[in-house]
Amino acid sequence: MLLTIKDWSDGKEVMVDNKFLKANDPLLLINFYEQHLKYSPQ
Numbered sequence: 001m002l003l004t005i006k007d008w009s010d011g012k013e014v015m016v017d018n019k020f021l022k023a024n025d026p027l028l029l030i031n032f033y034e035q036h037l038k039y040s041p042q
Contacts (some may be wrong), residue, residue, distance in 0.1 A: 001018055002016070002017050003017075003021070003032065009040055
């Protein structure tokens with residue numbers, strides 16, 4: 001999955017993938033998934 005995030009230092013939007021975020025900012029990746037995935041027990 002590719003995500004578009006805004007770089008706070010210069011305000012530019014950049015596209016990053018899961019591998020990049022996992023290596024460089026794992027908490028941002030976890031926060032994204034927590035906000036966007038829903039658990040539904042079956």
